[in-house]
Amino acid sequence: MDDLMGRHLFIIPKEVQTKEGKPKEQGGEPESYDVVVSDVIILDGRKSEKIPSLPYIQKDFWVSGSKVVAELKAHMKKYPSGKPCLGFMEIRGRAFWFVAADPDVAKDPKTAMAWEAYQNPQAQQFAGPEQNQDPPF
Numbered sequence: 001m002d003d004l005m006g007r008h009l010f011i012i013p014k015e016v017q018t019k020e021g022k023p024k025e026q027g028g029e030p031e032s033y034d035v036v037v038s039d040v041i042i043l044d045g046r047k048s049e050k051i052p053s054l055p056y057i058q059k060d061f062w063v064s065g066s067k068v069v070a071e072l073k074a075h076m077k078k079y080p081s082g083k084p085c086l087g088f089m090e091i092r093g094r095a096f097w098f099v100a101a102d103p104d105v106a107k108d109p110k111t112a113m114a115w116e117a118y119q120n121p122q123a124q125q126f127a128g129p130e131q132n133q134d135p136p137f
Contacts, residue, residue, distance in 0.1 A: 001063070001064060001065060001068075001089075001096055003048070003050050003051060004040070004042065004089040005089055005090065005091055005096075006045060006088075006089070006090065007042055007043065007044055007045040007088070007089055008043045008044050008086070008087070008088050008101050008102065008105045008111075009040055009041055009042045009043055009086075009087065009088075009089060010039075010040065010041040010043070010084045010085065010086055010114070010115065010118070011036075011038045011039075011040055011063060011072065011084070011085045011087070011098065012038055012039040012040070012041075012082060012083070012084045012085070012118075013036045013037075013038045013063070013072045013075060013076050013081070013085070014036075014037050014038055014039065014060075014081060014082065015036070015037050015081070016034055016035070016036055016037075016069075016073060016076070017034070017035050017036075017037055017062075018032050018033070018034055019032065019033055019034070019035055019062075020032055021033050033064065033066075034064075034069050034073075035062040035063060035064045035069065036062075036063045036068075036069055036072040036073065036076075037060055037061070037062060037063075038060075038061055038063050038072070039057065039058070039059050039060070039061065039118065040057070040058045040061045040063070041055050041056070041057050041058075041084075041114050041115070041118050042054065042055060042056040042057075042058070043055050043105065043110065043111060043114055044105075055110070055113075055114035055117060055118075057114075057117065057118055057121075065095060065096035066095070067095040067096055067097055068089075068096045068097065068098050071097075071098050072085070072098070084115070085098070086101045086105065086106060086111070087099055087100055087101050088100070088101050088102065088105075
C-alpha cells in the first residue's frame with residue numbers, strides 16, 4: 001500500500017476476502033481482517049522498481065487498511081462489481097484514505113488512455129518499426 005501513497009489511481013474492486021493475520025499477543029488467536037481484491041491502475045507519481053511504467057496496471061491487488069476497505073465495501077454496495085473508483089491515496093494519521101481525485105484528473109486524456117489500456121490489454125498502442133532486412137553498416 002505504501003507504493004500507492006500520493007498517487008491518483010483507479011481501483012476496480014472485485015471481491016472481499018477475509019484473511020488470517022497475526023495474533024495480537026504471543027500464543028493468542030490470530031486476528032482476521034478483510035481485504036478487497038482489486039485491479040489497480042496507477043496513473044501518476046514517480047516510477048520505481050515496483051512501478052516501472054505509467055500508467056501501471058496491477059491485477060488482483062489486495063487492498064487493505066480498515067478505512068480504505070470500508071470505503072470500497074460501500075462502493076461495491078452502491079455500484080456493481082467491476083465499476084472503477086477514481087481517487088487519490090493518502091495517509092492520515094495511521095490510516096490509509098482513498099479520497100476524491102483532483103477534478104482535472106478525470107478529464108485528462110491520459111486517464112482515458114489508461115482506462116482503455118486496462119479494458120483492452122490486447123490492443124497494441126504503438127507499432128514497432130518494420131524491418132525486413134538487416135540494417136546496412
